[in-house]
Amino acid sequence: MLYPKESETREVKDLSGVWEFRTEIDKDYILMPVPASFNDVTQDINLRDYIGKVFYKRSFFVPSYWRDKNIFVRIGAATHSSEVYVNGVLVVKHKGGFLPFEAEISDYVNYGKENILEIVLDNTLTWDILPPGELKTIEDNMHPKGYRILNYYFDFYNYSGIHRPVMIYSTPKVYIKDISIITEIVNNFGIVKYSIESEGKNFHVILRDKGEIVAESRGKDGVMEVRSPKLWEPGNSYLYNLEVRLLEKDNFDVYRMEIGIRTVKVEGKQFLINEKPFYFKGFGKHEDADIRGKGLDHVINVKDFNLLKWIGANSFRTSHYPYSEEILFLADKYGIAVIEEAPAVGLNLWNRDEKVFTKGRVDEKTLEHHLEVMRDLIYRDRNHPSVVMWSVANEAATYEDGAEEYFKKVIEETRKLDPTRPITIVENVAPKETKVSKYVDVICVNRYYSWYTDCGDLSIIEYQLEKELKEWFEIYKKPLILSEFGADTISGFHSDPPLMFTEEYQQEMIKKFVEVLDKLDFVVGEHVWNFADFMTKQHITRVVGNRKGVFTRNRQPKMVAHFLRERWNKIPNFW
Numbered sequence: 303m304l305y306p307k308e309s310e311t312r313e314v315k316d317l318s319g320v321w322e323f324r325t326e327i328d329k330d331y332i333l334m335p336v337p338a339s340f341n342d343v344t345q346d347i348n349l350r351d352y353i354g355k356v357f358y359k360r361s362f363f364v365p366s367y368w369r370d371k372n373i374f375v376r377i378g379a380a381t382h383s384s385e386v387y388v389n390g391v392l393v394v395k396h397k398g399g400f401l402p403f404e405a406e407i408s409d410y411v412n413y414g415k416e417n418i419l420e421i422v423l424d425n426t427l428t429w430d431i432l433p434p435g436e437l438k439t440i441e442d443n444m445h446p447k448g449y450r451i452l453n454y455y456f457d458f459y460n461y462s463g464i465h466r467p468v469m470i471y472s473t474p475k476v477y478i479k480d481i482s483i484i485t486e487i488v489n490n491f492g493i494v495k496y497s498i499e500s501e502g503k504n505f506h507v508i509l510r511d512k513g514e515i516v517a518e519s520r521g522k523d524g525v526m527e528v529r530s531p532k533l534w535e536p537g538n539s540y541l542y543n544l545e546v547r548l549l550e551k552d553n554f555d556v557y558r559m560e561i562g563i564r565t566v567k568v569e570g571k572q573f574l575i576n577e578k579p580f581y582f583k584g585f586g587k588h589e590d591a592d593i594r595g596k597g598l599d600h601v602i603n604v605k606d607f608n609l610l611k612w613i614g615a616n617s618f619r620t621s622h623y624p625y626s627e628e629i630l631f632l633a634d635k636y637g638i639a640v641i642e643e644a645p646a647v648g649l650n651l652w653n654r655d656e657k658v659f660t661k662g663r664v665d666e667k668t669l670e671h672h673l674e675v676m677r678d679l680i681y682r683d684r685n686h687p688s689v690v691m692w693s694v695a696n697e698a699a700t701y702e703d704g705a706e707e708y709f710k711k712v713i714e715e716t717r718k719l720d721p722t723r724p725i726t727i728v729e730n731v732a733p734k735e736t737k738v739s740k741y742v743d744v745i746c747v748n749r750y751y752s753w754y755t756d757c758g759d760l761s762i763i764e765y766q767l768e769k770e771l772k773e774w775f776e777i778y779k780k781p782l783i784l785s786e787f788g789a790d791t792i793s794g795f796h797s798d799p800p801l802m803f804t805e806e807y808q809q810e811m812i813k814k815f816v817e818v819l820d821k822l823d824f825v826v827g828e829h830v831w832n833f834a835d836f837m838t839k840q841h842i843t844r845v846v847g848n849r850k851g852v853f854t855r856n857r858q859p860k861m862v863a864h865f866l867r868e869r870w871n872k873i874p875n876f877w
């Protein structure tokens with residue numbers, strides 16, 4: 303799915319701004335910004351924790367000269383189930399809160415006039431949506447009749463709303479629907495293979511390096527060669543401009559995008575980018591910020607990339623869902639590698655007596671949705687050089703037999719959709735317990751020694767971590783990334799000797815973890831949990847959210863940030 307872009311044949315109207323908004327139980331509309339989560343914008347606790355349907359509304363104008371165009375409405379992401387109405391007509395329904403969807407609306411708009419756009423969202427989580435959850439009515443004598451809670455088994459707040467831009471855009475009648483790019487490097491040539499989806503037949507494809515044409519081709523599918531290519535790689539991004547022109551008798555379309563030439567591959571113990579062994583330094587992140595929640599915010603996004611550069615990171619994981627396309631465009635430009643994760647988190651009840659992969663919970667309906675999500679995700683992001691690996695899930699109950707069958711299918715499908723990128727699943731179970739890691743290319747493990755177990759005992763880390771990571775390698779013989787480790791830290795809390803929740807403790811813990819990683823040659827990366835403090839649901843273990851950030855929610859460094867900055871600036875991106 304191509305990101306809407308303007309060109310001489312296409313126009314885009316970004317409908318970001320202040321919309322009208324109401325919940326199902328309110329009659330009156332209030333004002334609500336888009337994109338943003340609605341939760342933290344008002345002073346109303348009932349709206350903050352609201353579960354159910356909400357209605358967004360605004361008008362837009364369609365010029366008369368768009369009559370001979372295709373017109374689309376595209377929603378970047380909205381949580382979690384959506385219905386979109388144009389002038390009262392339902393034009394698209396969508397399930398899932400973290401990927402875009404669109405509809406052609408040429409037949410439903412009033413040309414040269416105003417039109418009404420309504421988006422109805424439902425933020426309820428069920429077992430057949432990713433991430434899953436369940437609405438429970440509590441029936442005991444301590445709660446009033448009909449008392450409901452939304453249970454979900456992942457650790458971030460269920461922010462809700464229209465989180466990414468809504469756009470109306472036009473294309474010519476016959477147009478470029480999609481483009482896929484695969485790059486290879488052979489001897490001293492960059493090979494750019496492209497494939498165009500369109501009803502048109504005559505194409506001219508031009509690749510430019512800073513305005514200079516370096517390769518050209520004609521045809522729907524083709525291969526272009528670039529002599530002595532400047533490669534895209536983490537820490538040293540280089541992007542070429544691709545222009546695709548569709549030329550039919552009286553129809554013309556043009557779409558431009560930036561591409562990077564690079565390869566990725568797993569070989570033995572190594573993760574190779576451009577055939578060189580790469581070491582992942584960085585974080586698990588979140589789309590999360592004060593007041594706007596999960597709403598796209600260019601200020602926060604650019605700040606985050608500047609902080610990644612400042613601290614010497616070269617990568618992050620989009621824990622625990624696909625981030626906005628706007629973030630991936632930045633990753634391409636800043637030269638930051640991305641492990642892109644499906645919104646499959648919380649496929650776990652954290653209780654081994656209860657099966658998760660079973661009828662009525664994670665079952666064939668969830669699987670069908672998961673496969674759809676993988677397809678939509680790959681079709682959205684396959685052309686980003688920054689995306690170097692797919693993660694199919696985080697911390698699922700992979701010890702269950704049902705998980706094996708389930709993920710075998712998800713992984714097979716992911717490989718079919720994109721044979722060019724390695725695949726991982728992020729594990730929290732023991733190496734012998736998982737039934738899934740044998741199907742992936744890179745082992746990703748989250749570990750919290752001295753935090754959730756042996757609380758406060760930093761001396762235990764070396765013994766436990768080294769022993770366990772070696773076991774992972776002995777069993778699977780695959781490269782390993784420690785994809786999460788960290789400690790909740792209240793900025794400004796100090797103690798020596800280090801005690802839990804202080805900045806000293808976070809720093810000592812992370813130091814002890816990386817000392818082990820430095821000894822193990824199959825470890826190809828360290829992602830600290832988390833880049834910044836973030837909001838979660840309220841709980842006795844969460845002090846206004848999860849405080850494991852290396853930066854505060856306001857993006858100010860805690861003590862450990864300086865330690866990591868010194869460390870990471872010394873470790874090269876490639877060995």
Ligand code: GCB
Pocket residue numbers: 456457458622696697730748786831848850
């Ligand atoms: C994890 C999860 C992450 C949590 C983190 C924590 O293993 O993957 O979503 O936020 O632990 O802080 O407990």
